[in-house]
Amino acid sequence: MTAQNVFFGIIVIASLIFFSWSCYKRFNLVTLGKPENRFQNVWKRLMGVLVYVFAQKRVINKPFGFNHFFLFWSFMILLLANTEFLINGIFPNISFALLGKPLNHGLLFLFDIVSFIALICVLNAFIRRLFFTPSYLETPYVKAKSFDALLILSLIGILMLAYFGIHGAEIILTDINLHTYMPFSNITSKIFANFSIPTIENISQVSWWVHAIVLLTFLNYLPYSKHMHILAAIPNCYFRNLEKPNTQPREIFKKGMQYGVSKVQDFTWKDLLDGYACTECGRCQDACPAYNTDKPLNPRQVIHDMKINLLENGKYIKKQENPKVPLISNIGEGSISEDAIWSCTTCGACLDICPELIEHMPKIIKMRRFLVEMESKFPEELLNLFENIEQRSNPWGIAPADRVKWASYMNVEEFNADKNEYLFYVGCAGSFDSRNKQVTLAIAQLLNTSGISWGILGKEEKCCGDSLRRLGNEYVFDKIAQENVTLLKNKGVKKIITQCPHCYNTLKNDYKQFGLDVQVIHHSELINKLLDTKKINIKHPADNLGNMVYHDSCYLGRHNDIYEAPRNVIELSTGNKPIEMNRNKNNSFCCGAGGGRMWMEENLGVRMNITRVKEAVDKNPKTIGVACPYCLTMFEDGLKDLKLNNIYVKDIAEVVAETLRTDN
Amino acid sequence: MYVVACIKQVPDTTQVQIDPVTNTLKREGVPFIVNPFDTHAIEESLRLKDRFGFRVAAITMGPPNAEYALRKAISMGVDEVILLSDRAFGGADTLATSKVLTEAILKLSTKDEVPLIICGRQTIDGDTAQVGPGIATRLNYSQLTLVDRIEHIDIENRKIIVRRKLEGRYEIVESILPSLLTVVREINKPRYPKVPSRLLADESEIPIWDNKFLKLDEQTIGLKGSPTRVVKIFSPEREKGEIIGDGLKDPEGAAKLLIEKLLSKELLPF
Ligand code: SF4
Ligand code: SF4
Numbered sequence: 049m050t051a052q053n054v055f056f057g058i059i060v061i062a063s064l065i066f067f068s069w070s071c072y073k074r075f076n077l078v079t080l081g082k083p084e085n086r087f088q089n090v091w092k093r094l095m096g097v098l099v100y101v102f103a104q105k106r107v108i109n110k111p112f113g114f115n116h117f118f119l120f121w122s123f124m125i126l127l128l129a130n131t132e133f134l135i136n137g138i139f140p141n142i143s144f145a146l147l148g149k150p151l152n153h154g155l156l157f158l159f160d161i162v163s164f165i166a167l168i169c170v171l172n173a174f175i176r177r178l179f180f181t182p183s184y185l186e187t188p189y190v191k192a193k194s195f196d197a198l199l200i201l202s203l204i205g206i207l208m209l210a211y212f213g214i215h216g217a218e219i220i221l222t223d224i225n226l227h228t229y230m231p232f233s234n235i236t237s238k239i240f241a242n243f244s245i246p247t248i249e250n251i252s253q254v255s256w257w258v259h260a261i262v263l264l265t266f267l268n269y270l271p272y273s274k275h276m277h278i279l280a281a282i283p284n285c286y287f288r289n290l291e292k293p294n295t296q297p298r299e300i301f302k303k304g305m306q307y308g309v310s311k312v313q314d315f316t317w318k319d320l321l322d323g324y325a326c327t328e329c330g331r332c333q334d335a336c337p338a339y340n341t342d343k344p345l346n347p348r349q350v351i352h353d354m355k356i357n358l359l360e361n362g363k364y365i366k367k368q369e370n371p372k373v374p375l376i377s378n379i380g381e382g383s384i385s386e387d388a389i390w391s392c393t394t395c396g397a398c399l400d401i402c403p404e405l406i407e408h409m410p411k412i413i414k415m416r417r418f419l420v421e422m423e424s425k426f427p428e429e430l431l432n433l434f435e436n437i438e439q440r441s442n443p444w445g446i447a448p449a450d451r452v453k454w455a456s457y458m459n460v461e462e463f464n465a466d467k468n469e470y471l472f473y474v475g476c477a478g479s480f481d482s483r484n485k486q487v488t489l490a491i492a493q494l495l496n497t498s499g500i501s502w503g504i505l506g507k508e509e510k511c512c513g514d515s516l517r518r519l520g521n522e523y524v525f526d527k528i529a530q531e532n533v534t535l536l537k538n539k540g541v542k543k544i545i546t547q548c549p550h551c552y553n554t555l556k557n558d559y560k561q562f563g564l565d566v567q568v569i570h571h572s573e574l575i576n577k578l579l580d581t582k583k584i585n586i587k588h589p590a591d592n593l594g595n596m597v598y599h600d601s602c603y604l605g606r607h608n609d610i611y612e613a614p615r616n617v618i619e620l621s622t623g624n625k626p627i628e629m630n631r632n633k634n635n636s637f638c639c640g641a642g643g644g645r646m647w648m649e650e651n652l653g654v655r656m657n658i659t660r661v662k663e664a665v666d667k668n669p670k671t672i673g674v675a676c677p678y679c680l681t682m683f684e685d686g687l688k689d690l691k692l693n694n695i696y697v698k699d700i701a702e703v704v705a706e707t708l709r710t711d712n
Numbered sequence: 713m714y715v716v717a718c719i720k721q722v723p724d725t726t727q728v729q730i731d732p733v734t735n736t737l738k739r740e741g742v743p744f745i746v747n748p749f750d751t752h753a754i755e756e757s758l759r760l761k762d763r764f765g766f767r768v769a770a771i772t773m774g775p776p777n778a779e780y781a782l783r784k785a786i787s788m789g790v791d792e793v794i795l796l797s798d799r800a801f802g803g804a805d806t807l808a809t810s811k812v813l814t815e816a817i818l819k820l821s822t823k824d825e826v827p828l829i830i831c832g833r834q835t836i837d838g839d840t841a842q843v844g845p846g847i848a849t850r851l852n853y854s855q856l857t858l859v860d861r862i863e864h865i866d867i868e869n870r871k872i873i874v875r876r877k878l879e880g881r882y883e884i885v886e887s888i889l890p891s892l893l894t895v896v897r898e899i900n901k902p903r904y905p906k907v908p909s910r911l912l913a914d915e916s917e918i919p920i921w922d923n924k925f926l927k928l929d930e931q932t933i934g935l936k937g938s939p940t941r942v943v944k945i946f947s948p949e950r951e952k953g954e955i956i957g958d959g960l961k962d963p964e965g966a967a968k969l970l971i972e973k974l975l976s977k978e979l980l981p982f
Contacts, residue, residue, distance in 0.1 A: 077893065194852075301907065302911070302913060303908070303911050303912070303915065304908075305908075307907055413982075420904075421801055421907040422906055422907065422908070423906065424903055424904040424905070424906050426904075428901075431901070434904060439724070439745060440724075447726055447727050448727065449727065465903075468771065482975070482978070499891075521905045523910065
């Protein structure tokens with residue numbers, strides 16, 4: 049060991065200590081969060097790490113993701129090379145050469161190729177950031193061409209160049225035969241060949257130190273940059289939510305408790321970990337319907353602000369002092385505005401697309417819970433909604449007795465478990481909204497045609513409470529859910545048909561927490577099955593409806609993975625596959641009514657339903673097919689606003705009912 | 713100092729039908745709510761509490777189940793509630809009711825001064841708007857009805873200025889305290905109860921004051937003390953129908969008008 053080795057050893061150890069300390073300091077803040085059990089199901093969690101981290105499943109959903117894929121794998125492989133580099137710098141006798149020539153040469157070959165790939169990837173990324181900047185890379189606080197992003201790219205680039213410097217020199221200085229194993233270092237060696245040996249020795253020395261210093265700088269810069277994700281991604285993926293984000297956790301209502309999140313430490317530790325895992329890739333921002341219609345919400349910003357808030361307040365929280373930066377406020381970076389919190393439609397697009405499996409929307413709901421339950425602070429329109437649902441059990445506050453008015457035009461039985469197989473849970477929109485009552489009648493007609501035995505709850509049916517839960521009014525939701533579950537259990541219900549994806553989701557996923565264990569079927573699935581099994585026979589195709597596009601409702605599609613059933617139904621009844629909009633299936637763009645937004649004014653930005661209607665109209669349809677009462681309302685309103693009165697909006701049940709009409 | 717909100721639990725009248733045979737209200741299955749005007753009285757009391765630090769007491773007279781209304785008041789944030797409940801109070805008209813409430817407020821004022829009482833302008837079941845003024849008269853408080861804004865309160869100089877919302881005009885009046893206000897809906901937006909106060913409301917003991925405590929002469933209260941008798945309750949006769957459009961000259965137009973009319977009255981299922 050020479051003096052240089054010792055000196056280097058000291059630097060490495062110091063760097064490692066500093067790195068560990070930085071990591072400790074940052075990750076330790078995560079422990080300020082509330083407890084949450086994310087430990088069960090080890091195998092499933094490990095498999096997820098394989099799929100999402102090592103196979104980069106979501107990253108490569110976008111073409112440029114492949115660049116990251118290659119960079120990621122280069123990184124993994126070079127981790128080996130760099131470990132050897134550091135050890136070898138301290139103990140010159142320890143190197144891969146000890147493994148024997150064949151293996152050593154193999155590794156050299158691998159590292160050489162991979163370093164070149166990494167260099168190309170970095171160049172790609174540079175060019176993209178500088179010249180082809182996608183708009184979604186930018187936020188007011190994080191620029192696409194940020195110092196942070198460009199510095200990291202430069203560091204990686206320099207690292208690779210230094211690698212080729214070291215090994216190009218090595219070929220000339222140690223063993224000319226090595227060039228066969230290092231094709232890219234061989235290029236540098238060709239350049240060096242014109243220099244004198246001492247110059248090449250100098251180049252080798254300088255390259256080595258540049259490599260060493262850049263490597264250690266990179267390591268120590270990581271915890272302070274967005275590249276923290278390199279450290280946080282694996283744990284964040286491991287501790288991901290194993291379920292779809294189609295339900296929210298229950299709250300325990302006891303005296304003296306706090307509800308929801310008002311301060312950063314009210315989040316759970318996993319929420320806080322999310323902050324470190326964000327790569328600022330902007331994909332959630334690009335997918336978010338609120339952001340894309342100029343609302344003050346950007347899911348990426350929510351995560352960023354939460355992280356900044358934690359970093360700013362962490363030291364005070366640790367000392368049990370009050371945080372200095374408020375979490376909910378519009379003072380700027382590090383705070384999330386109420387307008388942002390109320391803009392979310394809970395569509396789930398952000399969660400579905402995030403390569404880091406970050407959970408944005410549930411955090412928004414937690415903050416809504418605080419605002420509603422602790423502060424009674426919410427957009428004015430919601431006061432009526434909350435009181436109407438609590439007192440009249442429907443969002444409009446219409447007399448509950450009117451719930452069965454639609455049924456007065458046909459013979460509908462009240463559900464009786466001894467006689468009826470299915471309960472048709474009509475839902476508030478299907479019971480009170482005049483346009484959606486037509487859908488209800490169409491479904492009832494189809495059910496009768498199919499010969500299955502069904503009934504309704506009649507006047508006893510109540511609002512399912514979906515909007516309440518998504519709006520953060522968990523207290524009232526909890527009461528309603530308990531009452532509804534008791535009612536359904538007492539009635540002996542086993543199978544429930546819903547016409548509204550929100551009822552569907554709430555009955556199926558939310559009510560599980562309240563002990564309801566029944567089969568819940570959306571009408572699109574049931575009708576699809578009835579058509580398939582010829583319980584309903586198409587009399588004539590509904591070709592009068594012309595070209596039809598289909599719009600995926602968020603709570604049917606993204607939240608519950610029902611994409612094919614409604615499409616099949618359309619195909620079977622019109623004879624043609626529905627036309628797809630540019631954004632479809634799990635990429636679908638919300639109509640604007642989810643998450644309780646149905647009941648709120650849309651005063652900020654452009655209207656979400658208009659944006660989506662325009663997207664549909666681009667495909668030149670005569671009919672827009674939907675499978676959700678809210679979507680139906682939003683699309684019809686949008687078409688009216690755009691004065692497009694020659695385009696119909698039809699629920700898929702109406703499309704099928706059309707095929708049974710005898711008058712044409 | 714107290715501000716007292718007088719409230720009443722009423723059936724949700726939008727859900728009540730009148731039995732055409734017996735001429736009585738069909739009350740079964742109809743949920744009870746706090747008289748909507750009274751929620752504004754509670755809200756205004758709470759706002760005064762926020763401004764002046766009053767203690768807010770909500771009182772109601774009714775059967776034991778009227779405690780629901782008081783729990784709602786607690787969930788909105790009132791400090792104290794009193795349920796006036798006794799068989800002897802039953803069947804009371806506005807006169808007998810105001811006597812009981814008056815006595816209760818007098819009892820309360822032995823604990824601390826009551827410079828302000830706030831009532832809703834009327835109830836949605838009786839629609840008389842008499843109980844508030846009745847209490848004011850019996851207590852000799854100034855009587856400020858139909859208030860839609862409290863312009864100014866000067867506790868020290870015992871002065872209050874309010875705006876009254878009358879038909880087609882406003883009236884700004886000044887009065888000396890103590891006063892009784894009846895308020896209209898426009899005065900405020902009642903707050904939505906927060907969860908901690910809802911939980912408190914669920915757990916609170918509701919104190920009941922009966923006539924053993926108030927010691928009123930039983931001949932002057934309840935049914936016996938009520939000179940008013942309900943003779944008959946009935947739905948007004950329906951007006952005659954109207955003729956719309958011209959079915960001979962323009963059948964299409966007439967059909968359209970008819971359908972629109974039916975739709976607007978929610979008489980068709982869609
Ligand atoms: S759930 Fe939808 S609206 Fe809400 S933040 Fe995510 S993408 Fe945006
Ligand atoms: S939250 Fe996820 S999708 Fe959004 S910027 Fe961060 S890593 Fe990308």
